[in-house]
Amino acid sequence: MLSFPSAVKIYLCSEPADMRRSFDGLAMMVKNIIRQNPLSGHIFVFVNHKGDRLKLLYWDRDGLAIWYKRLEKGVFTLPQINENNYVIEHRQLAMILEGVDISSVIEKKVVQLRKQFPFKGAKRLKREHNLLCSHQAIGRILREHGLVRKIRKKHKRKKDLAAIKAKWPLFGQITTDTKDLKDIPHYWPQMKLRALPKYQFTAREVRSGLMFLGFANEKTAFNSCLFIRIICNHLRNCGVDMKKLKFQTDNGSEFIGCFRDDRSRDGFEKVVQGFGSTHKRIPPRAWSYNSDVETVHSTIELEFYDLENFEDVRDFHSRVASYQAWYNIVRENSHKGFKSPWRIIKEIRPDVDIELVRLPPIMLDWVGPDYITRDELDLRGYDVPCFPYKIFAIAKRNGQGIDGKGLETQFRIENLSKKQTFFASELWDMNKVQMEQLTASGLFWGRRQYIDRISNNRHPVLFQYHCL
Incomplete structure (x- = not known):
């Protein structure tokens, strides 16, 4: 059995060779077809038209050498190659010389792997399991055995x-x-x-x-x-x-x-x-x-x-x-x-x-904060409602504020003059129509800066306002 170093590449000629060719004839095919140097130390494989004879041409230290084999029965089974890549692996050459049908072995291997890993496509099977064929050949095998997963369209x-x-x-x-x-x-x-x-x-x-x-x-x-x-x-x-x-x-x-x-x-x-x-x-x-x-x-x-x-x-x-x-x-x-x-x-x-x-x-901007500047805050203060409104407030610390720790205060605001049933526009910087839209349901939410009179710290608190 032939053995070559792993660094040596093996090239398979895609065209059938006349077995009457010797050193010079095969070396010419290496230059013209495979486009390699026959003196490079790599191995070049040639098979005749019938497929029952095979020659190896390689450089052996001080000169070219030919290894020749003729089958008495059957033919050599060759892997598929393309015109841009003539390289085959060492184990492929061993299987060729032993007369093993590479295509049937690969086919069984592809079918076995696909059934074991149904989520892997042809390219992934070749990349992760180092199969001795192209991803196009793997795809053909999957189609022939009905192992191609149907891709459902998006609307389905x-x-x-x-x-x-x-x-x-x-x-x-x-x-x-x-x-x-x-x-x-x-x-x-x-x-x-x-x-x-x-x-x-x-x-x-x-x-x-x-x-x-x-x-x-x-x-x-x-x-x-x-x-x-x-x-x-x-x-x-x-x-x-x-x-x-x-x-x-x-x-x-x-x-x-x-x-x-x-x-x-x-x-x-x-x-x-x-x-x-x-x-x-x-x-x-x-x-x-x-x-x-x-x-x-x-x-x-x-x-x-x-x-x-x-x-x-x-x-x-x-x-x-x-x-x-x-x-x-x-x-x-x-x-x-x-x-x-x-x-x-x-x-x-x-x-x-x-x-x-x-x-x-x-x-949300109608019921949320005013986003005023600090200078305006110093001038206006913390949105304290003015008369003629009377405020009823109950404040307790219950951990349900916007920050999880602030106060939640429920206000009941009553118009003492009975002339308007909504909040004063100067409190919210809104017109009456916007007020009516917000208060039509009788309940809305708003945030105001509130001074906690217990700790004298300022908290952004979520207030619940009920309009009468």
Whole structure:
């Protein structure tokens, strides 16, 4: 049995050779066909047209040598090679000289590996298991044995996933995310000219597709907490079992909060847990986990932002409120059996009141902080309501503030003059129409700088205001 150093390469000539050729004739084929130097020390393999005779040409220290073999029965089985690569491995040459059918051996090996690792493709099988054939040949073997995995088209996979989600319980999961509105060409000029919101907060119930929207000029942890707290309050007031509800978000800074000493998190997770629900964060760079809310972002952009023109913020709020109501009550979803979210909810829970889907979009800057400068703060103070309003306040430390440690104070503000039933505009820098929109439900949220009279420390506290 022939043995050669591993550094020696073996070249197989792709064209049949006349076995009457000797040293000079074979050396010429090496130069013209394989385009190598016959004196390089490598081995060159030649087979005749019938395939029953084989010659090896190689340089043996002080001259060329030929090794010749003739089969009395059968033919040599050669591996497939291309015109750009004539190199074969040492074990392939050994199998050729021993008369082993390389193709049948490789075929059995490919079939065995594919059944053992059905997730590996042709290129990966060749790369990881060092198979003695090209990935095209492996692909042909897989097709002949019916081992090619059929790739389902995206719309078919979405139908399968929709069928699975159709079996989920109602209000079992709400997916929450934010959308940067500054990258929408039709909306961006209006946003800059008319001071429209820059960010959208979206919460979507997976089973029915029910959608709640919020808008703000800053994508902050406070705004996300404010948004989800209003949503949780609304759902709880409408009879939703909050203990069975799970909120899913990505790993954005507005959602993940900060670790405490007990390894718990504050912020969004703290607010959700305060209602008895759970918070789940998707794995990093796994955006498809939030496909429900990402899909509705694309839908809103096509159906609303690319079509509407706005006069001011009030007009924006009116139009987006109309769109959200149409989406939740009227619009049919082709992926949910051509049913609207409200229709799906009524089919599952006929006792639910329509107020569940009528929560208007939340303008977080209207109910959130004023974002005033420090100089303005020194001049104006900490938003102390002025007469003719009478304030009834009860403050207690209960660990449910926005930071998990502040005070939660419930105010009841009564207009003593009986001339106006809403907050004074100088407190919120709003006009009366905006006030009416916010206070129509009788309940909204706002943050104010509050001086803790116990410790004389300033805390950003989440207040609950009831309008009479």
